[in-house]
Amino acid sequence: xxxxxxxxxxxxxxxxxxxxxxxxxxxxxxxxxxxxxxxxxxxxxxxxxxxxxxxxxxxxxxxxxxxxxxxxxxxxxxxxxxxxxxxxxxxxxxxxxxxxxxxxxxxxxxxxxxxxxxxxxxxxxxxxxxxxxxxxxxxxxxxxxxxxxxxxxxxxxxxxxxxxxxxxxxxxxxxxxxxxxxxxxxxxxxxxxxxxxxxxxxxxxxxxxxxxxxxxxxxxxxxxxxxxxxxxxxx
Amino acid sequence: xxxxxxxxxxxxxxxxxxxxxxxxxxxxxxxxxxxxxxxxxxxxxxxxxxxxxxxxxxxxxxxxxxxxxxxxxxxxxxxxxxxxxxxxxxxxxxxxxxxxxxxxxxxxxxxxxxxxxxxxxxxxxxxxxxxxxxxxxxxxxxxxxxxxxxxxxxxxxxxxxxxxxxxxxxxxxxxxxxxxxxxxxxxxxxxxxxxxxxxxxxxxxxxxxxxxxxxxxxxxxxxxxxxxxxxxxxxxxxxxxxxxxxxxxxxxxxxxxxxxxxxxxxxxxxxxxxxxxxxxxxxxxxxxxxxxxxxxxxxxxxxxxxxxxxxxxxxxxxxxxxxxxxxxxxxxxxxxxxxxxxxxxxxxxxxxxxxxxxxxxxxxxxxxxxxxxxxxxxxxxxxxxxxxxxxxxxxxxxxxxx
Numbered sequence: 001x002x003x004x005x006x007x008x009x010x011x012x013x014x015x016x017x018x019x020x021x022x023x024x025x026x027x028x029x030x031x032x033x034x035x036x037x038x039x040x041x042x043x044x045x046x047x048x049x050x051x052x053x054x055x056x057x058x059x060x061x062x063x064x065x066x067x068x069x070x071x072x073x074x075x076x077x078x079x080x081x082x083x084x085x086x087x088x089x090x091x092x093x094x095x096x097x098x099x100x101x102x103x104x105x106x107x108x109x110x111x112x113x114x115x116x117x118x119x120x121x122x123x124x125x126x127x128x129x130x131x132x133x134x135x136x137x138x139x140x141x142x143x144x145x146x147x148x149x150x151x152x153x154x155x156x157x158x159x160x161x162x163x164x165x166x167x168x169x170x171x172x173x174x175x176x177x178x179x180x181x182x183x184x185x186x187x188x189x190x191x192x193x194x195x196x197x198x199x200x201x202x203x204x205x206x207x208x209x210x211x212x213x214x215x216x217x218x219x220x221x222x223x224x225x226x227x228x229x230x231x232x233x234x235x
Numbered sequence: 236x237x238x239x240x241x242x243x244x245x246x247x248x249x250x251x252x253x254x255x256x257x258x259x260x261x262x263x264x265x266x267x268x269x270x271x272x273x274x275x276x277x278x279x280x281x282x283x284x285x286x287x288x289x290x291x292x293x294x295x296x297x298x299x300x301x302x303x304x305x306x307x308x309x310x311x312x313x314x315x316x317x318x319x320x321x322x323x324x325x326x327x328x329x330x331x332x333x334x335x336x337x338x339x340x341x342x343x344x345x346x347x348x349x350x351x352x353x354x355x356x357x358x359x360x361x362x363x364x365x366x367x368x369x370x371x372x373x374x375x376x377x378x379x380x381x382x383x384x385x386x387x388x389x390x391x392x393x394x395x396x397x398x399x400x401x402x403x404x405x406x407x408x409x410x411x412x413x414x415x416x417x418x419x420x421x422x423x424x425x426x427x428x429x430x431x432x433x434x435x436x437x438x439x440x441x442x443x444x445x446x447x448x449x450x451x452x453x454x455x456x457x458x459x460x461x462x463x464x465x466x467x468x469x470x471x472x473x474x475x476x477x478x479x480x481x482x483x484x485x486x487x488x489x490x491x492x493x494x495x496x497x498x499x500x501x502x503x504x505x506x507x508x509x510x511x512x513x514x515x516x517x518x519x520x521x522x523x524x525x526x527x528x529x530x531x532x533x534x535x536x537x538x539x540x541x542x543x544x545x546x547x548x549x550x551x552x553x554x555x556x557x558x559x560x561x562x563x564x565x566x567x568x569x570x571x572x573x574x575x576x577x578x579x580x581x582x583x584x585x586x587x588x589x590x591x592x593x594x595x596x597x598x599x600x601x602x603x604x605x606x607x608x609x610x611x612x613x614x615x616x617x618x619x620x621x622x623x624x625x626x627x628x629x630x631x632x633x634x635x636x637x
Contacts, residue, residue, distance in 0.1 A: 050521055074524030082522050088515035099512050102505075103524045151524065 001026040001187055002047070002078075002155060007056030007066070009039075009046045016042040017053070018211045024155070029181050029188045031219065033195040033232055034208035040191040041083050043208070044157045047189070048080040049073040060155070075103055079153035083160045083191075085144040089133030093124055096132045096143055100150030110150070117146045120176060138169035145173070149180065155187045156180070162194045170194070174201055195232035199223045207232075245289040252285040253278055292618075339488055343481040351484050355552060357592040358487040359545050362494045364572035364584040366541025371570065372579035373502060374534035375514025377434040380421070380441025381569055384414040384539035386448060386561035388546020393461040393556045394454075403467035403551050407544055414543020415536040417444075422535035426528060429517070441566055449558040460557025464550050483552055490548065494541060495581060501537070502579070510534055571609075575616055577623020586624055 002024040009017040017039045024030045032040050045051035047058060049070035058066040065073055088096050097117065101110045118125035121142045127135060132143055141161055148156060158177065162170040178201050181188050192198035199205050199219045207215035207228060215228065222228050260281065263272040343351045363385065370378045388410040395401040395409065421440050425433050448455045455461070466479045467486065474482060501507050509530045512520045521527055550556045568591065576587030595605050616623075 048522065050518070069526070069528075070521040071524045071526040074522070079524075080522045082518050086516050086519035086522070088512055088519060090515055091511060095508075099508065099519075099523050102509070102512075147523070 001061060002189070003059040004043075004047070005057045005059070007046060007053035007058060009042050009051055009053045011042075011051070016211055017046065019056070020208075020211075020213055021056075022206050022213065022216070024187060024189055026187055027181075027185055028203040029177070029190060029201055031190040031192055031198040031202035031205045032208055033192060033198055033205060033228075035232075036193075037210075038208040039211040040208055041159055042211075044080060044159050044189070044191055047073075048078060048157060050080075071103075074151060077152070077154035078157065079148040079151045079155075080157040081144045081148045081159060081161065083163065085137075085140045085163075087132040087135075087140050087143050087147065090131055092129050092131055093135070093143060094128040096147050097124075097150050100147035103151065109152075113150055113152065117149060120179070121146060138165050138173070141165060141169075141173055142176075145176070145180075149184075149186075153186060155189060158188060158190045158192075160191060160193060162192060162197065170197065177201060195228070196223075241290065241293050245286050245293075248289045249282045249286040253282050256281050343484050348477050348480050351480055353593065353596045355480065355484050355487050357589050358484075358491050359548060359552075360569065360572060360592045361491050361585050361588040362487075362541055362545045363569045364576065364588045365494045365498050365581065366538050366545070367569050368538075368573050368576075368579065368581070368584050369498065369501065369510070369541075370534050370538035371573050372577075372584075373507065373514065374510040374531070376425075376531065376534060377430065378437045378535075378538070379434050379563070379566055379570065380437040380439070380444075381538070381542055382561045382563070382565040383421075383441040383444035384417055384542035385546040385549070385565065386444050386558070387414045387417050387539075388543035388548075389550040389556045389560070390448060390455060390461075390546075391543070392547040392550040393464050396464055397461055403465070403547070407547050410547035411540040411544040414539040414546065417543075418535040418537075418539030419532050421539075422532040426531055438563070438566075441561075441563060445558050445561050448561070455558075458558060460555055460559075462555045464554045464556065466554060467551050483548075487548065490544070491585075495585075498581060502581075506530070506533060571613065575613070575624060577625050580623060580625050583623050583625035 004020055004022050006019040006021050007017060008015060008019060020039075020043060022030075022032075032043060034040050042051060046053045046066075049065070049068055049072070053066055056066070057064050060073075060076060060078060065076065065078075068076075088099060091099065097114060101113070104110055118128075123139055124142060124146060127139065132140065135143060145158070145161065161173050161177070165173070174197060177188060177190070180186050190198055190202060199222055202219040205217065205219045205222045206213050207222070215222065215225070217225070223233075257278070260277045261274050263274060265272065342354060346354075363381070367378065367381050370376050370381070391410040391413045392403070392406045395406050401409075421437065425436050428436060449458055451457070466474070467483070468474075469482055502510075509520070509525045512523065512525060513527070513530050513534075517527065520530075549560075553560075572587045572591055573584060575591065576583030576585070595602070595609075598605070598608075601608070
């Protein structure tokens with residue numbers, strides 16, 4: 001579904017990604033794990049067009065997307081949940097969700113999706129008239145994911161959904177991620193620091209080290225890999 | 236309620252104010268007769284004034300605090316603000332609107348030409364404020380050079396009339412379009428800028444336009460300006476000065492209504508929502524698939540359009556334009572209208588424009604202290620109502636009962 005062919009991304013003169021290549025198949029959950037500053041978020045930014053790669057190509061369903069602007073890429077069905085949630089703090093929860101459906105015009109389907117999301121996260125329905133900034137961290141993360149879902153993405157890019165959340169809330173969010181993947185057949189590209197958790201939900205995983213992919217295997221194999229255990233799982 | 240400590244602090248505050256204003260308000264040097272007059276009474280007034288102001292503020296704050304406490308304890312219910320009530324209850328706002336409408340309609344017939352003239356100026360600033368409100372209030376792009384578009388409009392009428400003899404009605408849309416294209420011209424280089432940096436560039440842009448007009452003599456006739464610009468015509472009828480001011484008054488009323496209608500529609504439209512989103516969070520905006528470039532440029536262009544049209548109107552009203560009318564002070568006043576009124580709030584901007592433009596006119600007797608009062612009003616506002624006179628109604632929200 002998504003294919004990155006040896007992309008390199010720069011911030012000014014600093015190279016953040018070196019020849020990254022990876023594949024995401026339809027319907028699976030892929031995770032990218034790595035330490036701080038390894039380039040996990042940059043990889044997502046490159047896919048979504050916010051920090052486009054300087055060399056290499058990105059193919060979505062066989063078509064190159066690395067030269068499109070960020071808004072066009074969303075239109076193709078790739079939606080990103082940015083790191084740190086980035087909800088609209090002064091808009092209400094309902095308006096935030098509405099913004100997610102910005103590019104869509106099928107009103108009936110939007111209504112249906114909204115009920116689905118309120119089913120998924122009942123707390124959001126309760127809080128729908130409150131400004132997004134008043135929500136707790138976990139609720140904001142739910143809102144950010146829901147907002148992305150409102151765009152009906154085929155590929156959902158999740159950047160550190162567990163950041164700053166209590167373990168219990170994190171678990172709840174990961175359960176929902178699995179549910180979305182199953183029920184909607186949404187392909188999920190998950191970037192996560194909490195490697196243990198990420199590898200448990202994912203089908204396959206890639207390990208990123210200072211801008212280079214060093215390992216790639218089935219998630220269960222990675223979980224039992226000695227090097228990975230030492231470096232990322234703290235075992 | 237007011238403790239000894241407050242009084243002590245008040246004394247210190249008033250002492251500090253006396254010290255600050257001492258060179259300005261107490262010493263008066265007369266360079267011709269070479270004498271210095273010491274105005275000790277001024278010092279006394281300042282000391283008394285600042286002391287009582289300080290105590291009044293303290294008392295007000297204490298009262299508010301105790302109110303909030305009582306609301307929490309459930310002794311009294313929370314009141315909605317009077318502004319919110321006027322806007323919400325149809326029983327109040329429909330008669331209110333009708334009264335305002337009638338008053339606006341008969342205004343030139345009850346009051347003198349002078350009053351009407353002032354009112355025309357105030358109404359022009361309402362349109363300017365609403366235009367800038369799109370850029371600053373709704374899209375969150377701080378624009379300190381808004382007066383540049385105003386100048387573009389005014390000069391487009393002056394020059395097109397001078398060289399090609401075009402009339403007011405022809406130039407009105409042209410002026411708007413020209414200003415819009417200048418808005419886009421400014422928009423492109425500042426696409427990547429935000430906050431303070433954006434403010435500095437727009438400030439520079441405003442100065443560039445003014446300096447070009449001032450120094451490019453062949454093009455704009457330099458500082459001496461362009462005179463004898465015709466007033467708008469009414470089906471070729473000849474109007475006396477009084478009549479044409481009345482006519483201008485109704486024109487500007489029409490313009491205000493049109494602006495309110497369009498701005499209101501814009502805010503509730505798709506592009507309006509994109510602007511709100513852009514103001515809140517740019518990254519999230521992009522992640523939602525909003526075209527950042529286009530959204531920013533339309534905000535600049537649409538905001539500038541109004542300034543351009545009011546500019547044309549301004550040239551027609553004063554029949555004379557020169558670069559001195561388009562200084563940074565104008566931008567600052569228009570920005571003050573938006574901030575004072577409440578970012579993004581249409582009613583607030585209207586109220587603030589009327590206050591900021593009409594008050595200085597009626598208080599001409601104290602014109603020496605105008606800027607002083609201006610500063611004081613703004614500081615007071617920032618302390619007591621940082622959200623503006625009438626905050627944007629979109630921000631009102633309810634928490635449902637559990």
